[in-house]
Amino acid sequence: MANNLGNNLLRLMAGLGLSIQQTAERTGLDERTLRAILHGSSKAHPRTLHRLAEGLDVPADEFFVDPAQLLYRRFDQRTNPLVEEVIQENRDLFADWSEADFDELHSRMGDGGALTREGTLEAVEEMNHKRKLHEKLSLLLESTQAELIGGIIDMAYEQVMVDE
Numbered sequence: 001m002a003n004n005l006g007n008n009l010l011r012l013m014a015g016l017g018l019s020i021q022q023t024a025e026r027t028g029l030d031e032r033t034l035r036a037i038l039h040g041s042s043k044a045h046p047r048t049l050h051r052l053a054e055g056l057d058v059p060a061d062e063f064f065v066d067p068a069q070l071l072y073r074r075f076d077q078r079t080n081p082l083v084e085e086v087i088q089e090n091r092d093l094f095a096d097w098s099e100a101d102f103d104e105l106h107s108r109m110g111d112g113g114a115l116t117r118e119g120t121l122e123a124v125e126e127m128n129h130k131r132k133l134h135e136k137l138s139l140l141l142e143s144t145q146a147e148l149i150g151g152i153i154d155m156a157y158e159q160v161m162v163d164e
Contacts, residue, residue: 006037006039008064023055027055029052059098059099082117090124094124
């Protein structure tokens with residue numbers, strides 16, 4: 001994980017045109033910490049990952065992307081060119097989307113091939129619905145209802161695993 005973390009940090013810094021010093025300023029992290037992460041000689045604490053994500057304005061998931069997935073991103077974008085048109089025409093539907101969300105949308109296929117305009121909009125609607133559910137779940141897990149919600153999730157998970 002440390003190597004992927006360093007490679008992904010370097011990729012994100014390069015994409016934003018940031019030096020180590022600029023990254024340190026944006027994240028509030030020490031340059032030595034950043035160098036250690038980049039070289040894979042240090043595991044990042046969750047607090048450090050949070051500061052990196054906040055400072056670079058990316059979801060924390062971006063630090064765990066398998067570099068092999070990056071090749072698929074380009075391929076999927078080329079095989080679903082209509083998706084980009086839908087994104088440009090409906091920017092309000094994509095508020096707060098992460099790169100991983102866009103990757104998931106581009107990777108989807110419709111019946112017999114690339115997504116249609118209608119298929120793309122249906123996929124976006126489904127993904128946005130799931131995002132809202134995830135947000136609600138995250139909030140509930142931080143509330144006084146966390147134990148109850150955790151129990152419900154455990155029961156539902158066990159049921160799904162038994163059904164498969």
